[in-house]
Amino acid sequence: MKEFETNLAIIVENVSKRIGKRIVLDKVSLQVPVGQIYGIRGPNGAGKSMLLKVISGLVRPSEGEVIAFGERIGQDVEFPKQTGILIERPGFLPHYSALKNLELLASIRNRVTRDDIAATLYRVELNPEDARPVKTYSTGMLQRLGIAQALMEKPRLLLLDEPTNSLDRKGITDIHDLLKNLRAEGVTILLTSHSSEELKNLCDAILWMERGHLESYAFPQP
């Protein structure tokens, strides 16, 4: 095993993923330093979401290895520890309120209190006292709830697939401010987006993906 470089949150080494005959990821390598925001851009089907799924441990790579905070995913641990994940549309229970949904999820590990969950909901501008079932939520509200779920257990790594999707302009600004605050608190964030403007505004580095390849890096000036 490679010696863990303490300033790196994520190391992706030659990761490939084949599904049937299709190569979805092709020898992708990437390093994300602790406390930075890295963004991934690329056309639909480029492999952005799949890369996040592999890093999050949800999908097993066909080849290569992912190391998160010194632990090999799929070998030392199945899923990176203290990681918040927002990938695809989260499958919340439609008949329960936002608070109840998060309470049920939090009860699996019992690491956060009801007050913590309420505070996280406030942080994404959702009202924890809102008793409406989430099936009545707009897409934007569901997206906020998805972000709240990812933040709920105070992660040190956030993997976010198009986190500002379906949000209005104010929602996007709110989430950008939130992510910048999290970075200031030392949280490492890897996200995907279709918006180059968003990535330039947020990220310490922008990666361009196409057809399963990581094509290039860019480091926007502050």
Next chain:
Amino acid sequence: MLRQWHFLITAIVFGMLGWSSALYVSTFPAPFKKNIWDAIFVSFAGPGMWGTSILEMLRWFVPHLLFFYLIGDMAEGELQYRGPLVIPLVGSRRLWWLGKITTLFILAIGYTVFGIVTTIIGAAIALPWAMDLSPFLRSGALWTVPDTMNVMALLAWFVSLISSTLFAISLLQITLSVWWRRAFYAFTSISALMLLSWLLGIDNPILVRWLPGSQSMLLRHTIFDSGVPNHSLAWSLGYNIVIVTVVFWTSIWHVHHVDIWNPTADIHLKEER
């Protein structure tokens, strides 16, 4: 996740089963007194081996089919929709799978007990309640019931054989659903397997104890049909335990490697197919 309509449809199916079995029993002109246990016996004894009565087969098959339908999506559905939320919090695919198996075990027993209770209620509409098996059932006019058999022993046979068969076969079903990533394929395959077992067992006393699903057909056991050799309660329970053990270890190995996402919902991959 269990919903109200699951209970409702289960209650309707078993209630109808009990009621229709009671009406069926009532049609026999016999000098002996009848009671609800006759209807319970008809409802859960399963198809006999020496005929191709569709009605007998349906009384056995429909409650099994309903259970397979109700639980069919419990693993694959969660893997696709709530899996990305839940499984990382659980921390291990295998731990999550053990939770599913435990739930399935409880559901198989719960479904059987709930089904029997509802059938008793349905049967009670047409036949009188009693604390012991009826003289009609003991007369041997239609079925061979051992003299030592009483209500509790009969219920123990029903609960143990039906719930263990439901558990074994549905464990195979949810494993196939995760293997193929299609709950419907697994449901139809398992249903076809049960029908095939019924069909192959007809007039075939040597083969019957080897067929998966035959374990919940009481009338194909030696104690109720001396023409069937070596098909005992212990054999059937052992058979189901072997299925559970083999499927359990195979599924544990497979689930450890499974991807947690919805491959059928990925637009970009779908375009490629």
